[in-house]
Amino acid sequence: MTSKAGAILMAVLLALYVVLVGWRAVQFMATGEPVAVGIGLALIVLPVIAAWALWREILFGVRSQALMRRLEDEGGLELEIPVKPSGRPExxxxxxxxxxxxxxxxxxxxxxxxxxxxxxxxxxxxxxxxxxxxxxxxxxxxxxxx
Structure with missing residues (x-):
């Protein structure tokens, strides 16, 4: 699986998670019980943090790939470091x-x-x-x- 496909899969799974947890959070807060309301608020905040972190990583990937393509087009991407048969650098x-x-x-x-x-x-x-x-x-x- 490519890293782009992995990132898309993670984004889709995170969206599903946010929807399901968000629904559960609404149910907790609807009870009116102070502890349940607190749990409901936590269930809303944590997925938002996760979504922010995922967005930041996706943005980093997109921007870094754009710079890599630009540097490659300029002919400056080759590092002259030998690689193993697997493609990993020595x-x-x-x-x-x-x-x-x-x-x-x-x-x-x-x-x-x-x-x-x-x-x-x-x-x-x-x-x-x-x-x-x-x-x-x-x-x-x-x-x-x-």
Whole structure:
């Protein structure tokens, strides 16, 4: 299953969940009992938080993919990191190549291209948290550039 199909499936399941939990929340609040009303309010707030988090992730995915396509069209997407037969980058090669990407981002702190490539290098090295941070910075810089 592709990540796009997975995200769509999660969004559909979340929508179903919100509807069902929302209906249960209305039923709880209709009783008028203070504890039931509190439970009903909690049942409304939690799905809203979940929907916000899912929306944020989908938006991150859409924006990062748009930047990847743009960088690929410009010919700057190739990282020159060897990959295994499975398509995953070789971690040792990614670790060895990483300082060049970090130095490029430090040399051009306002370049979304450098930050996106740094995010891809972080991902290849297995550091997903920093990869997401670098890609978020690239998105912010690209939006400011427009």
């Amino acid at each position: 971690r040792s090669a990614a670790d060895a190549a990483f300082p060049a990407f970090r130095d490029a981002a430090e040399a051009a702190p306002d370049s979304w291209r450098a930050w996106l490539r740094l995010g891809l290098a972080y991902d290849a090295a297995g550091d997903r948290r920093r990869a997401r941070g670098a890609v978020r910075r690239a998105i912010t810089l690209e939006r400011a550039e427009r």
